[in-house]
Amino acid sequence: MSTGAWVQRSKKKMSNKKHFEKYEQGSLRVALAEDDEYRHCFSTTCDAGQLHHGGVDQPIFTCQSCQHKNCVACEIDWHVDETCDQYQARRRTERGEEDERSRAEMEKISKECPECHAPIEKNDGCDHMTCSKCRHEFCWLCFVDYRNVRREGNQLYNKSCLYYYPILREAEDEFLVAEDPEDELGFLQELEAAARIAGQNEDA
Ligand SMILES: [Zn+2]
Ligand SMILES: [Zn+2]
Ligand SMILES: [Zn+2]
Ligand SMILES: [Zn+2]
Structure with a gap:
């Protein structure tokens, strides 16, 4: 059987008119789409296409179906x-x-675990990370080994890290953590009083 005869018979078989129209449109589109000059419309609500002559030198094409302006060169809306x-x-x-x-x-x-390079995702506010693969503990911000910090103190954090805290003499240390200025004043007075008493005791 020739191809033509087969198509004729197939068409007859499509008794449903809608299906037949779809077939007609579809085969037309297939034939058109094979043409190098065929361009489809980029409108999201339109699935039409047409032949566009002039190529990218004349980049605008207006869809005959929906009037949407398209750019052939950029393959997007004009x-x-x-x-x-x-x-x-x-x-x-x-x-x-x-x-x-x-x-x-x-x-x-x-981020990557600095020890085993396994990817680690941060899903809560805590910056003290424990690698789920190798159990390495580190600071999320500066990657310092957290076990060393726990052992030796916050001066081990990278100086640019939020948690870095230098070693200070004890009195200065307490002075720095006092947040309320009145507390600071009270603290200073206490220190002076303590020094006076210490002095008196030494004199005695
Ligand atoms: Zn269109
Ligand atoms: Zn363009
Ligand atoms: Zn690890
Ligand atoms: Zn850190």
Whole structure:
């Protein structure tokens, strides 16, 4: 049986009119889509397409079905007020910025264990991390080994880390942690009083 005869018989078999129309449209579209000049409409609500002559040198094509303006060169909706070069340059910049943003976002929630390099995600507020793979403990912000910090103190944190705290002489240390200025004053007076008493005791 020739192809033509087969198509004729198949068409007859499609008794449902709707199906037949769909078939007609479909085969037309298939034939068109094989044409190098065929372009489909980029409107999200339209699935039409048509032949566009002139290629990228005449980038605008208006959809005959929905009147949507498309850019053939950029394969997107027509960019009003921009040439194709301008549009594409702007998109490149935007994409670069998006990549940078998502990379920064990922870095905020995901880091590598400094010991075994397993990826670790941060899902609560605590910066004291324990690797689920190797149990290594480290600071989320500066990656310092947390066991050393526990043993030796906060001066081990990286100086730029939020938790870094230098070793101070004891009195200064307490002075620095007093938050209320009146407390500080009271504390100083107490210190002076203590010094006086100590002095008197020494004199005696
Ligand atoms: Zn359209
Ligand atoms: Zn364009
Ligand atoms: Zn680990
Ligand atoms: Zn840290």
